[in-house]
Amino acid sequence: MTSLVLLLDPIAADAQPDDVELAASLTFVPPEEPILSAFDAGAGRGDGIFETLGANDGRARGVEAHLDRLAASAVKLDLPMPHLGQWRAGIAAILEALPADGQASIRLVLTRGTDPSGPPTCWLTGTTVPDRVPERTTGIRVVTLSRGYVNDVGESSPWLLVGAKTLSYALNMAALREARRRGADDAVFTSTDGFALEGPTSSLLVRQGNTIVTPAIQHGILAGTTQADLFDFLASEGFACEYRTVEASELLRSDAVWLVSSVRLAAPVTAVDGTAVATDLDLTARMNAALLA
Ligand code: PLP
Numbered sequence: 001m002t003s004l005v006l007l008l009d010p011i012a013a014d015a016q017p018d019d020v021e022l023a024a025s026l027t028f029v030p031p032e033e034p035i036l037s038a039f040d041a042g043a044g045r046g047d048g049i050f051e052t053l054g055a056n057d058g059r060a061r062g063v064e065a066h067l068d069r070l071a072a073s074a075v076k077l078d079l080p081m082p083h084l085g086q087w088r089a090g091i092a093a094i095l096e097a098l099p100a101d102g103q104a105s106i107r108l109v110l111t112r113g114t115d116p117s118g119p120p121t122c123w124l125t126g127t128t129v130p131d132r133v134p135e136r137t138t139g140i141r142v143v144t145l146s147r148g149y150v151n152d153v154g155e156s157s158p159w160l161l162v163g164a165k166t167l168s169y170a171l172n173m174a175a176l177r178e179a180r181r182r183g184a185d186d187a188v189f190t191s192t193d194g195f196a197l198e199g200p201t202s203s204l205l206v207r208q209g210n211t212i213v214t215p216a217i218q219h220g221i222l223a224g225t226t227q228a229d230l231f232d233f234l235a236s237e238g239f240a241c242e243y244r245t246v247e248a249s250e251l252l253r254s255d256a257v258w259l260v261s262s263v264r265l266a267a268p269v270t271a272v273d274g275t276a277v278a279t280d281l282d283l284t285a286r287m288n289a290a291l292l293a
Contacts, residue, residue, distance in 0.1 A: 001128050002104075003031040004097050006090055008122035013081035022089045028097065031125075040121050042111025046168035048120070049073040053091070054226075054262040055104040055126075056292050060091055061262065065225040069165060070108060072223075076164040080120050082110060087124075094126035103129050103292075105263045111167065129263060136288050139270035139279060140185040140259065144196070144248055145175050151191040151245060154220025162220035172200035186259055188251065188272070196248045202259035202267070203227040206246060207239075207280060209255060216243040226260040226291065233290040256280035258287075265291045 009025045011017055017025070029035060042048035051066045067084045074081055087108055098104050105127050113121045147162075154162045161168075179187040188204060189197040197215055198204050203224030206213045212234050217223045231241040251257050255278050257269040266287040268279045 002098060002126070004094055004124075004126040005029050005031050005033070005035065006094055006124040006126070007035060008086060008090055008124065010080070010119050010122050011083040011086045013083050015083060017083075017086070022086060025086060026090055026093055028093075035123060036121065037114050039114045040111055041113060041116070042109065042121060042167050045112075046166065046170065047077070048109065048111030048167040049077060049079065049165055050110070050167055051108040051165060052262050053106040053108075054265070054291075055095060055098065055106055057102065058095055058098070058100045060095060060106055061291065062225040062229060063088065063091055065228060066108070066262075069223060069225065070110070073164040073166065074110065076158070076161055077112075077166065079110060079112060082120075082122070090124045094124055098126050099128060103131050103263075105129050109167070133264055135185070135267040136265055136284070137281070139268040141183070141271040141274075142186045142188050142199070142259065142269050143179050143182045143184045143273050144190045144251070145178060145187045146192060147189040147197060149191060149220065150193050151195045151197075152218075152220070153191075155218060160220070163217060163222055165222055169200075175200040183274075184271070186267070188248075188259070190248045194248055196246045196251055197221050198224070199259040199261070202261035202264070204246065205230065205258040205260055205266070206250060206254045207256040207283070208250075210238070211240045211242055213242045213244060213246055213250075215246050224260065226262050226265065229291060230260060230266065230287055233287065237286070252277060254278065256283065258284065260287075 007027045053060045107125045111121045175187045198221040251272045260266045268284045
């Protein structure tokens, strides 16, 4: 496995660095070398944001969508606006240093640093991942877990940061452990008013006949980059693609359900709360092939 760590010396969002300045702001460090202060807000409070991109054969998917979402998360957390050109150059440097063939995961991390009025702490990692991801074909069993909020909490309580990709993922990881305790592989968060939202690390897609549905993001979920890429692909295949509220009970009476994300890609859901649900393995294979193309 290859593991890379690239530190960014942050450049102001409105600066116009030349290529030499950009290159000088990026430093590879050995992966075993410590890079954080014990007083960093990212480590002590989970106060920061991140992105995870999937890469295949030297190309990263959805770079601009991930950079836009990083910037949107920075706005939601009142963090300094990232210089997207610098992060773009960081992604390119990681891709260059990763093996030319095979799949990889690239993570961008920006924390509030050690001093709220000082610079953020910024780094990227690059890690190779196995080419064979069994969940893409064998599927996953999910349980529905309440997130404890009503559906429109993103609009009514923006300080809960439900649509931002923050470093505070302890509850997402706890939901995955709860799913495993219940004999499943993954979870679908639901709202207290009965709607299906997203997975702890993935977006939800549902097929009903010729229509593919995903929960609308204004209801306090993360805008998925994989879901957006898949909507482009599925629309080109003749499906109608819709953003709307999805009742949790719809999962049991749909023609197929998937959890989709940047590295695992489309994982077909085979059971919801212990009840088998319909799958569409042919469409799943085409979706994953399109994402890897
Ligand atoms: N929703 C949540 C909560 C996530 O953490 C993720 C990814 O980690 C997603 C959705 C899927 O986003 P993407 O397709 O951009 O990986």
